[in-house]
Amino acid sequence: MFLYFGKVIKIPSAWGCGRSSTRTIATAVKHVKKGKSSRSKIDKHKTSILKRRALQGEEETNKGHIFKLMYPWKTKLQLAEHLKSTEVYNSGGLIALCKPYGIAQVRGVSSDSGPQTVVQILNSGGIPDHVPTVGATIPVLKELYGASHLEVIRSAERWSSGLMLLCTSPELADKVHKSLRRSRTLQQPPLTYWAVTVSLPQPVSAASKAACKLEYVNNIGKVPVILKNYTQASLKRGEVKLSVVEHQTLIYNKNTGAALVEVNTHSARWHFLRVWLAHSFSPILGDALYSSRVKMIAGKKLHVSPHNLTSYEPQMIPEELYSKLELPSQAKDMIPCHLHLAKVRLAQFNNDKSDLIISAQPPDFFMWTCRQLGLMSSEDSAAETNCDSTQGKENAGPPPP
Helix, strand or coil, X not given: CCCCCCCEECCCCCCCCCCCCCHHHHHHHCCCCCCCHHHCCCCHHHHHHHHHHHHHCCCCCCCCCHHHCCCCCCCHHHHXXXXXXXXXXXXXXXXXXXXXXCCCCCCXXXXXXXXXXHHHHHCCCCCCCCCCCHHHHHHHXXXXXXXXXXEEEEECCCCCXXXXXXXXXXXXXXXXXXXXXXXHHCCXXXXXXXXXECCCCCCCEEEEEEEEXXXXXXXCEEXXXXXXXXXXXXXXXXXXXXXXXXEEEEEEECCCCEEEEEEEECXXXXXXHHHHHHHCCCCECCCHHHHCCEEXXXXXXXXXXXXXXXXXXXXXXXXXXXXXXXXXXXXXXXCCCCXXXXXXXXXXXXXXXXXXXXXXXXXXXXXXXXXXCCCCCHHHHHHHHCCCCCCCCECCCCCCC
């Protein structure tokens, strides 16, 4: 359980229903000028350089800063051994590991035509050359587990941390996919994320169906947007994705303006969670691509259209919050996106038709940030670190506040 002190506010739950650093693209986009067709596509080379700079850190930053200690693996074996050490579930051929932030499934492959969406741009390039991918470690993991077959069936996306599910047989993979589809049929979001946000969501708790689509923006490409209105025809054509989404504010610190938010959803495709939280006036810390879709004008928060290029400006972080991160003034690019896949619920997966719930603790940098921003005490962190994992209907993971 979290410990709350005078300056920390715990929001009462009104929740009755029951889920890359993007800053580099924002930095590249701010140089785009209207009316210049020659800049109609984001410079992929510059994007890659900016990402690599963000991942490797700023020169002025303390060498021991936790944001600079996120990529220590230089070989496939080192990363594979680390992934195995994060194991939180292993039973019947289903294995759950915790994927580190920034680690891709496969190495990005460049295309002459270039990626068509901002999401694709973020999923390609930008990682330090010495860091292997998950795909490269699969043969090593197969040896470590003594498995003849091993495949990733569900994982946190590249620029977030969290659970990664693997199966040792195609039949088991089909069973997991069937369970996830069943959750959608039952309108029960199977994915639970934790996010550190720059401000309090409005409303602090919500449950709804949200529609998301990729919309073309001049000089940018296709970007995800939340829709107020949509047609059944657009759903059938696959142009619009509809998902049940529920969020609740777990903790809010009014001194730093930061909040720890839990989001339940069916899918995080197209950066849906980042867009949703920005739509809720609470952009994720470290997510500069969508955070500027919210602007403070005359003391009031307002949405900014993705067609307005100011919505791609670098993330604005209040000084009260930024000072707690112990970074130099020009090192915002170092802040990783604080989004973590904390829990996966597989509906009716067990032999007795009960749900299987698998949880994973946030990584060290996420926990450090929570402590710095008054969202978690050091005692809470120690208690979670010492928590033992168990196998069964529900394994140990981040306890509810």
